[in-house]
Amino acid sequence: MIYCVEDDKAIRDLMIYTLHGAGFEAKGFADGKEFFAALKDGIPELVLLDIMLPGEDGIAILKRLRSRTQTGEIAVIMASAKGTEYDKVIGLDLGADDYLAKPFGMMEMVSRVKAVLRRSRGKEEHKILRVGSLELNIGEHTIFVNGERTSLTLKEYELLSLFMDSPGRVFTRDQLLERVWGLEYAGETRTVDVHIGTLRSKLGICADYIETVRGVGYRMEAKP
Numbered sequence: 001m002i003y004c005v006e007d008d009k010a011i012r013d014l015m016i017y018t019l020h021g022a023g024f025e026a027k028g029f030a031d032g033k034e035f036f037a038a039l040k041d042g043i044p045e046l047v048l049l050d051i052m053l054p055g056e057d058g059i060a061i062l063k064r065l066r067s068r069t070q071t072g073e074i075a076v077i078m079a080s081a082k083g084t085e086y087d088k089v090i091g092l093d094l095g096a097d098d099y100l101a102k103p104f105g106m107m108e109m110v111s112r113v114k115a116v117l118r119r120s121r122g123k124e125e126h127k128i129l130r131v132g133s134l135e136l137n138i139g140e141h142t143i144f145v146n147g148e149r150t151s152l153t154l155k156e157y158e159l160l161s162l163f164m165d166s167p168g169r170v171f172t173r174d175q176l177l178e179r180v181w182g183l184e185y186a187g188e189t190r191t192v193d194v195h196i197g198t199l200r201s202k203l204g205i206c207a208d209y210i211e212t213v214r215g216v217g218y219r220m221e222a223k224p
Contacts, residue, residue: 002026002113003044005035005061006079007053015048018106024113032056036064043070043166046117048100048109051080051091059090066095070166073127075120077112079104129164132222134206136164145204155180156199163210163220172217192218 002024006012012028019026027044029035031054035047047065051058058078065071078091081102088099097116100109129136133146143150143160152160158180162171171179173189181191196218200207209220 001042001044002046002048003035003038004028004048005030005032005053005058006048006050007031014106015109018110019113022110022113030054032061035061039071044074046075046077046113046120048077048079048113049096051078059094062091062094062096070169073120075116077116129161131164131167131220132206132209134160134164134203134209134222136161145202145206150202150204152199152202155195156202159195159199160203163218167220167222170213170216170219176217 002019004012004015004019004026006015006028007030009030012030016026016028027038029038033055049058049061053061058080062076062078065074065076075097076095077098077100078088078096079100079102080088080091088101091099097120098112100112127138129138135144136142138161141157143152143157159176162176162179173192176192177189196210200210203209209222211219211221213219
């Protein structure tokens with residue numbers, strides 16, 4: 001998923017249309033308020049972020065993204081019509097992955113998006129997630145519980161990696177079905193409960209890291 005934060009609706013719609021045509025999922029937002037509200041429901045793989053925005057500008061938004069654990073690694077391409085080196089340097093110094101100078105062509109945008117995603121996915125392969133006594137190595141597809149390697153099924157692994165990548169976040173059963181089983185899955189939410197149960201049984205002393213949020217779903221919290 002790619003998020004486009006651009007206050008000009010015509011440009012924003014064109015960006016989303018072009019990204020859809022290139023095979024990407026994309027959503028657009030007019031300002032930082034809409035963007036950060038959307039982050040509560042899902043973390044994108046890449047953000048196309050305009051610098052000149054109403055309210056909070058792109059530089060301030062980038063600072064907030066990089067300061068948070070859950071959003072610190074999101075790939076970001078900054079865009080600005082100023083045409084000065086200052087914004088480009090500031091954005092890159094703050095951790096932007098690339099920069100587009102307005103006006104830019106849509107094909108150039110797609111090319112930059114693909115290049116940044118290739119680099120960020122390469123880094124993702126070496127990513128290690130840690131929550132309390134749990135460690136998950138994405139590149140090696142391995143899980144360690146208190147230093148001991150543990151075997152999981154594919155769905156159990158995908159559930160655990162989703163929880164560990166967003167500790168503290170509550171996922172509804174429907175969200176877990178969509179993220180792990182896919183939109184086309186026609187099963188019942190009971191499937192999630194069964195897999196959570198088997199996952200907990202394999203996590204040993206870390207089983208209670210996965211908390212049940214009554215009436216909502218599940219979240220991961222490391223116990224002291």
